[in-house]
Structure formats: structure tokens, C-alpha cells
Amino acid sequence: MDKANLLKLLDRVPYAKTLGIQLTGDPERCLLPARKSNIGNPTLPALHGGAIAGFMELSAMSLVLQHTDAERVPKVVDYSVDYVRAGKFCDTHSRCELVYLGRRMINVRVSAWQEDEASPIAMARVQFLLKDTPW
Amino acid sequence: MAIDYDEFRRFMDVMITSNKGDHFNTLGLRVERVDQRGVCMSMGYAEGLIGDPETGVIHGGAITALLDTCSGFAAATALDDLGMTPTIDLRIDYMRPATVGRMVYADAEVYRVTESVIFTRGIAHHGDFERPIAASVGNFFRLESSTFDELRREFRESQRQHRENGRG
Numbered sequence: 001m002d003k004a005n006l007l008k009l010l011d012r013v014p015y016a017k018t019l020g021i022q023l024t025g026d027p028e029r030c031l032l033p034a035r036k037s038n039i040g041n042p043t044l045p046a047l048h049g050g051a052i053a054g055f056m057e058l059s060a061m062s063l064v065l066q067h068t069d070a071e072r073v074p075k076v077v078d079y080s081v082d083y084v085r086a087g088k089f090c091d092t093h094s095r096c097e098l099v100y101l102g103r104r105m106i107n108v109r110v111s112a113w114q115e116d117e118a119s120p121i122a123m124a125r126v127q128f129l130l131k132d133t134p135w
Numbered sequence: 136m137a138i139d140y141d142e143f144r145r146f147m148d149v150m151i152t153s154n155k156g157d158h159f160n161t162l163g164l165r166v167e168r169v170d171q172r173g174v175c176m177s178m179g180y181a182e183g184l185i186g187d188p189e190t191g192v193i194h195g196g197a198i199t200a201l202l203d204t205c206s207g208f209a210a211a212t213a214l215d216d217l218g219m220t221p222t223i224d225l226r227i228d229y230m231r232p233a234t235v236g237r238m239v240y241a242d243a244e245v246y247r248v249t250e251s252v253i254f255t256r257g258i259a260h261h262g263d264f265e266r267p268i269a270a271s272v273g274n275f276f277r278l279e280s281s282t283f284d285e286l287r288r289e290f291r292e293s294q295r296q297h298r299e300n301g302r303g
Contacts, residue, residue: 014185015194018161037161039154040204041219043286048158049207049222050200057196073187076195080226 027066030059032092047087059094060108060126081124173244174209191235202271209243210253210275218283220275
């Protein structure tokens with residue numbers, strides 16, 4: 001799927017709008033602008049771990065869509081995230097790496113960071129299953 | 136000292152409802168039950184959670200956030216007193232899509248507590264554990280109890296004022 005079609009698809013995904021994820025010129029990189037609705041801890045303040053996880057999952061999904069002919073949102077079989085630093089209330093970036101692209105299974109590694117790419121706030125891996133019908 | 140479940144339930148309610156427009160609010164999370172078996176929370180079906188525009192099925196990220204929150208609160212029930220438990224890591228297995236239009240529940244429990252780590256597992260479902268939407272395993276930090284002294288003091292003070300206002 002090219003970027004124009006991906007933008008059109010993402011525009012129709014309400015959850016992507018709820019988080020506020022943005023694509024960049026690089027298919028491997030996405031941006032999550034600081035937004036109050038993603039805060040989980042108002043005292044620090046810090047982003048909700050679930051919002052960071054959702055952002056990373058969507059980032060991986062957009063990379064997969066740009067690498068395949070899939071016209072629909074691919075299914076996630078399993079997802080694992082390691083949190084290493086608190087997500088501050090500021091812009092968050094993601095970078096995805098396509099680890100394995102098979103006919104049925106796709107594995108993507110994702111890291112999320114804020115000020116410095118070398119100091120991630122979380123790392124994740126996502127296993128996708130490509131199938132026309134769900135499960 | 137073990138936690139008081141009724142007080143912990145009020146603590147959870149304050150955490151997830153007191154900040155209008157935050158992520159808890161955005162996802163529509165609610166506390167269903169808190170006891171020695173663990174924590175149950177719910178998330179109503181809402182348009183803003185949809186991940187697949189063709190089917191209207193909610194996005195896995197919202198299920199992840201629900202399980203993360205529910206497991207984190209379950210972990211906090213294993214603390215000696217009110218407090219929070221940062222997530223170390225979380226793994227989610229998605230087993231079937233959530234049914235469009237239905238409320239999603241998460242049930243999480245603690246199965247091991249060590250000096251620094253609390254181990255939890257959870258299930259997202261529509262009311263039937265035998266038909267899970269997703270299963271999770273999450274590990275959480277057990278910080279020094281004194282880390283939350285101020286948070287506890289503030290919470291108890293606000294509860295006390297709330298009770299007095301209620302009487303007035």
C-alpha cells in the first residue's frame with residue numbers, strides 16, 4: 001500500500017485519531033504528538049503505558065501495510081512491550097524494523113523514544129498474521 | 136499490613152475519574168470489582184476505539200491499555216498500603232476479535248510477589264472466561280512503600296473532606 005492510501009485508511013481508523021498518531025516521510029517512523037487524552041499519570045505528568053503501547057502497535061501496523069499488498073488492517077497475534085523509562089508529557093517518536101516478512105507471519109520490532117533515540121522509553125515486538133478472514 | 140479493598144476501590148476510582156480528558160477517561164475505563172481474587176475493569180464499546188473501519192472491531196491497542204491498567208491495579212493490591220506499580224513489561228496474546236457493540240471486561244490477578252517484582256496475569260473477555268478476547272502476562276515494579284506517602288496522605292485527606300462535606 002502506498003503512503004497516500006495508508007493515509008486514507010488511517011484517516012478511517014478512529015482509534016488512530018483518538019491517539020493522534022502521525023505518519024512521517026519515513027515508513028519506519030511515526031510521531032505521537034503530546035496530547036492530554038494520552039496522559040495516565042497527571043502528577044508527573046506521564047503518558048499512559050497503554051497509549052504508548054497502542055502507538056507502537058499502530059506504528060508497526062502502518063509499516064506492515066506499506067510493505068505488503070494488504071488492503072485491510074492486519075491481525076496482531078501477539079504483542080509484547082518492555083517499558084524502560086516513564087513516558088513524559090511530550091512528543092513521542094517510534095521507529096519500526098521489519099524483522100521477518102513471510103507470506104503468513106510478519107514480525108516487527110518497535111522502539112519508542114522522546115528526546116533521544118538512543119534512550120528509548122519502551123521497546124516492543126509485534127507478530128502479525130496475514131489472512132483475508134479473521135482467525 | 137494488607138490493603139483495605141474498599142479504600143483501594145475508592146483510590147482506583149479517583150485515579151481513573153479525577154482527570155477529565157485523560158487516557159482513562161478517553162477509553163471509558165471503569166472499576167467493576169476489587170477483592171482478594173484480583174481486579175475486574177470494563178471498557179464500553181465506543182467509536183473512538185475502533186481499529187478496523189470495515190468491521191467496527193475495536194483496536195488491539197485499546198485492549199492492551201485495558202489489560203495494562205487492570206493488571207497494574209491488581210499488582211497494586213499486593214502492596215502493603217495504597218500505591219502504584221509501574222509496568223516493567225506486558226505481553227498480550229490476541230485470541231479473537233472483540234464483538235462489535237459489546238462491553239469488554241478485563242480480569243487480572245497476582246500470582247507471585249517478590250521483593251521488587253509483582254507478577255500478574257489477565258484475561259479480556261465479554262463475560263465468558265472460556266471465550267477470551269486476549270490473555271496477558273505483566274510484571275510490575277514494587278517500589279518502596281514510602282514513595283507513595285504523599286499520594287496516600289493527599290488521597291486520605293480528600294476522602295476525609297469528602298465525607299465531612301457529605302455530612303454537612
